[in-house]
Amino acid sequence: MKVYEAIFNCSPVAMLLVNEDSIIELANVHAGILFDYSPDELVGKNLDMLLPVQIKKAHPGLVKEYLANPISRRMGVGRNLYGVRKNGENIPVEIGLNPIQKDGKLYVMSSVIDITERLRAETRFKAAVQAAPCGMLMINQNGIIELANKKTQEIFGYEESELVGQPIEMLVPEEFKKPHPLFVKSYVANPVPRAMGIGRELFGRHKSGKFVPVEIGLQPVYASNETFVISSIVDIxxxxxxxxxxxxxxxxxxxxxxxxxxxxxxxxxxxxxxxxxxxxxxxxxxxxxxxxxxxxxxxxxxxxxxxxxxxxxxxxxxxMDEEKSLFSFDEYIKEVQEKYDYIIKENNVKIEGSFNQKKDFLVQKTRLTQVLDNLVSNSIKYFNKDSKDPYVRINVFNDPNKIYIQVEDNGKGIPAEKHNQVFGMFKRFDNSDIQGSGLGLYIIKKNMQKLNGHLSFESNPSGTTFYLEFKLI
Missing domain, CATH: 1.10.287 (Helix Hairpins)
Structure with missing residues (x-):
């Protein structure tokens, strides 16, 4: 018996033997060290002296439940457990339970491990993962997401609570969902650090359903006899x-x-x-x-x-780089009438404006002026000679988020078969001897891209309308 007592006391793990009434019958040296008591101070005392206040009330019920089905197991799987030192300090612990029958009585041998350092290491690991500049996502060997950092949440549009506990397939495009668990199983069977999908394009699935082009690196991690896979994800x-x-x-x-x-x-x-x-x-x-x-x-x-x-x-x-400033359409219409005065009179074309915007429009004035000048001059040059009242109209209005500009004419129109070439380089759609380089509409497209605007048009033999849209600041 003394040999068993020596083994019990020399165990590097804190050990407590507790009877059915939760009274501590034995406590080894490491139990005393862990809780800052001498073993003699523990023996004969109720176990609840080592429990946090918030668990004391529920503990007798948990003991009764365990004694009704006494089996060897870990206690509190899936939640954090704490013990209380003599000075009142809470310490995170991991507890194993093992029932022992002796002289017709039931005892429970409890092994108690201080996991403070482990939790500290896990905290440092999680902090490093959260701070990573790329997406970091960890799955277990069954393909269930265990950890997803802020960048991963940003890339895919989910909150952490929506990701953790879910299968990794929720981030996989539909066509790969079915075979993907096999890919996970294959990788776990031969886990080596590597880039995923070498030589082909990879996409993740955003919460909105859109595809996100990504680069993915895989790194196996081993913990608690399990294989986990950490994926680094870069939105490209x-x-x-x-x-x-x-x-x-x-x-x-x-x-x-x-x-x-x-x-x-x-x-x-x-x-x-x-x-x-x-x-x-x-x-x-x-x-x-x-x-x-x-x-x-x-x-x-x-x-x-x-x-x-x-x-x-x-x-x-x-x-060209230019600060944004207030654009006045009233001033522009006067300037454009002066600028193209000769050709306006020669072709008898009216320049009209309807400016109904209710918000100020801040924009790079030179760029927008180039866009409007090209559209207006084209409309004047390519007017319909058969029309009694050729015109060019500039209509402006807005909604709460955008400002809309329409440049409309009743000119010759652009042939339907040429519509897909309208904004191409060196494209001309009129066989007359009117001078032009074929770069005007291409320059418009370039300037609209720089202005972050949207450009479209409609055209038929009765005329053409160009639509310009800009976000309001």
Missing amino acids: TERKRNEEEIQEKSDEMKEFSYRTSHDLKSPLMTIGNLSDCILEDLEDHNLEHVKVNAERVKKLTVKLSKLIEDILTLTKADV
């Missing part, structure tokens, strides 16, 4: 947007280089040839031909000048 929406923008700019630059080279080189070669003809005609004193060719050179020069002007405007559209 912005990166993909930038990559697409770079690709779009690259494609634009190729087209721009080719078309600019062609549109500059061809007129310059023609001007050179016409100059040779003019020199020859001057030697032959053929002034009539000289005059005709000089006029052609002049037209080509105007065309080149317009092209260069639009190229410079396009360049500025990408790099």
Whole structure:
């Protein structure tokens, strides 16, 4: 018996033997150290001296329930347990229960482990996970979410309470939900750190149902004889947007280089040839031909000048930086009537405005002016000669969140088969001899992107309307 007593006392775990009445019959040295009592101070006392106040009232019922079905088990699985030291300090503990029959009486052997350091380590771990700049999500070997940091909540639009305890498949696109548990099982069977889905695009499912492009890294973690998987999640929406923008700019630059080279080189070669003809005609004193060719050179020069002007405007559209200021549509309509006075009178086109916005509009004035100038000048230039009263109308109104601008005309309209090309580079839809570079609507699109506005249009043989939408600050 003394050998068993020695083993009991030398155990590195706090041990208490309690009878059916919750009286402590035995307490080993580590129990005394843990609770700051000597073993003699514990023996013969009721167990509730080691319990927090809030649990004392319910404890007799819990003892009765256990004695009715005494089996070896951990106590309080799934909730935090605390013991109370002699000085009243609460300490987090893990308790194991084991029933013992002796001389017809039932005793319970309790092992008590101080988990203060473990909880401290868990707290540090959770704090590090929460502070991570990328999404961090931990699942158990059954694919149930155990932990989700703030960034994960931000990426997928859920609160932590909506994620923890749920299967990871709630964040997986519908088409992968069914096979995904097999992927989890396969990974847990061979858990190695690795990137997920190498060589293919990965998407997570936002609470709203939209897909979020992500990069995912997997890291196995082992605790309590279980395998957990920590996933690092990076939302690459912005990166993909930038990559697409770079690709779009690259494609634009190729087209721009080719078309600019062609549109500059061809007129310059023609001007050179016409100059040779003019020199020859001057030697032959053929002034009539000289005059005709000089006029052609002049037209080509105007065309080149317009092209260069639009190229410079396009360049500025990408790099121009300007503070927002109040835009006055009343002032703009006066300016535009003065600016295009000659062509307005020549084509007999009316410029009208209806400005019913109830809120101030703060915007980069130069950009918006370029947009409206291009739309208005196009409407004036391409008016319908068969119309008795050609017009260009600028209508402005707002709702609580947005301001709307409509530039409407009753001109020739844009052919339906060309609608998908309207905002393309170097696109023209009129075969007349009206001067133009084909960059005007493309410049409008660029400026609208910089203004974070939405641009659309409707067009038919009776006229065209461009719709501009901007968020109000």
